[in-house]
Amino acid sequence: MSRSSLKPLDEALEQLLAQAATLPGSDTVALFDADGRVLLRDAVSALQVPPQDNSAMDGYALRSADVPQAGTVLPVSQRIPAGSVGGPLAPGTAARIFTGAPVPEGADVVVMQEDCEALEDGGVRVQVVPQAGRNIRRAGEDIALGARVLAAGRRLDPAAVGLAASIGLARLEVARRPRVALFSTGDELVMPGEVAPQAMRPGAIYNSNRFFLRALAQRLGCEVTDFGIVPDQLEATKDVLREASREHDVILTSGGVSVGEEDHVKPAVQALGSLDLWMIAIKPGKPFAYGRVGGAHFMGLPGNPVSSLITFMVLVRPFLLRLQGVSEVAPKGIAARAAFDWPRADRRREFLRARLDAQGELELFANQGSGVLTSTVWGDGLIDTPPGCAIARGDSVRFLPFAELLS
Numbered sequence: 001m002s003r004s005s006l007k008p009l010d011e012a013l014e015q016l017l018a019q020a021a022t023l024p025g026s027d028t029v030a031l032f033d034a035d036g037r038v039l040l041r042d043a044v045s046a047l048q049v050p051p052q053d054n055s056a057m058d059g060y061a062l063r064s065a066d067v068p069q070a071g072t073v074l075p076v077s078q079r080i081p082a083g084s085v086g087g088p089l090a091p092g093t094a095a096r097i098f099t100g101a102p103v104p105e106g107a108d109v110v111v112m113q114e115d116c117e118a119l120e121d122g123g124v125r126v127q128v129v130p131q132a133g134r135n136i137r138r139a140g141e142d143i144a145l146g147a148r149v150l151a152a153g154r155r156l157d158p159a160a161v162g163l164a165a166s167i168g169l170a171r172l173e174v175a176r177r178p179r180v181a182l183f184s185t186g187d188e189l190v191m192p193g194e195v196a197p198q199a200m201r202p203g204a205i206y207n208s209n210r211f212f213l214r215a216l217a218q219r220l221g222c223e224v225t226d227f228g229i230v231p232d233q234l235e236a237t238k239d240v241l242r243e244a245s246r247e248h249d250v251i252l253t254s255g256g257v258s259v260g261e262e263d264h265v266k267p268a269v270q271a272l273g274s275l276d277l278w279m280i281a282i283k284p285g286k287p288f289a290y291g292r293v294g295g296a297h298f299m300g301l302p303g304n305p306v307s308s309l310i311t312f313m314v315l316v317r318p319f320l321l322r323l324q325g326v327s328e329v330a331p332k333g334i335a336a337r338a339a340f341d342w343p344r345a346d347r348r349r350e351f352l353r354a355r356l357d358a359q360g361e362l363e364l365f366a367n368q369g370s371g372v373l374t375s376t377v378w379g380d381g382l383i384d385t386p387p388g389c390a391i392a393r394g395d396s397v398r399f400l401p402f403a404e405l406l407s
Contacts, residue, residue: 006281009314009349015277016290016315017329019297020322023249025176031165034156036221037174038324043150045167048140053103056135060116060124061107062094064132073125080104094124103136110135143167153327175324180217181244181296183227184210185237185256185265186303191229208373209254209308213301216312217252219407220320232256237268245294249323252316255303257289265300269293281387283348284370285311304370310351310382313405331404333384335396340364342391349387353379354399362399381405
């Protein structure tokens with residue numbers, strides 16, 4: 001396949017996402033189980049938060065006009081702990097108040113206890129001239145009655161779950177988890193634990209892809225069925241594809257989608273269904289494939305571990321999120337300065353493993369090979385390099401943190 005016939009990444013991603021209709025069905029889950037799920041309906045508040053004016057700290061609620069100068073002494077007329085409601089504040093008095101307690105009617109300021117001196121006779125000496133409105137959290141300043149606090153299509157995180165709890169929601173309607181069938185191909189693959197390192201036969205390698213692909217899919221909320229390692233045989237590959245297509249939304253494979261005589265996944269998919277996308281203009285990860293087998297989406301990743309990982313992050317991740325109804329699937333890149341020279345511009349869009357140094361600049365892993373998985377542990381993310389673009393020390397580049405891509 002010529003370089004000119006490779007599909008540009010943005011076009012490939014647009015084509016993929018056009019096929020990623022939100023899966024039918026939904027789940028209603030308890031709030032404790034909602035982290036990582038995708039919200040299907042807007043969360044709307046049936047109350048205002050806070051429900052009434054309350055104290056932002058421990059101290060004394062009073063009228064600012066009653067303290068014209070520092071050192072003014074006021075009698076303490078009531079005590080208001082959090083969870084209780086005091087009565088109206090009598091003019092010329094103060095109320096002992098605690099964080100979160102409702103501010104009594106008539107008070108217009110809370111003076112923190114560090115600026116007050118409690119007296120033995122029960123009064124309080126206010127050591128500052130208070131400013132009206134200080135240290136009071138106003139009713140509804142966080143959430144107004146009827147406000148949409150979480151929008152449908154949002155992937156829930158711990159903060160969002162806490163926000164849902166703050167408006168009294170105990171259960172949420174979320175997208176159904178995608179059912180993903182996962183398998184690897186390659187007669188050279190061995191599972192860790194089956195053979196000791198010193199007993200590995202020549203040409204054999206441990207199957208690392210199976211572990212990180214399963215973990216990534218599960219992090220994205222998928223239910224993963226692991227079909228293991230499939231031998232490099234066309235009929236065996238077709239058998240697993242048939243079985244996987246019956247009960248799964250997505251078939252995810254690694255290996256077997258390139259142009260070698262032992263690459264059987266691509267012809268097996270073509271024999272059973274359709275192959276709609278093959279070969280992307282990215283480095284690493286060119287031999288990525290997309291198609292359909294029965295009612296399932298098929299996504300074939302390269303066998304080299306870094307290629308497999310990167311194509312998952314930039315192509316499979318947004319696809320799986322869109323299946324769950326996530327509206328914003330693009331990772332948030334940041335601008336950072338290069339602390340290296342990269343004169344070897346490639347005609348493909350290139351993803352370089354890098355990390356931020358103590359000065360906030362990016363340093364590059366020395367070996368950018370597609371089989372060097374250590375680069376992904378050493379690095380903090382990927383430099384998204386446009387086709388034909390060389391990088392000089394000091395240039396501003398687009399950096400995609402792994403914190404975005406791996407979750």
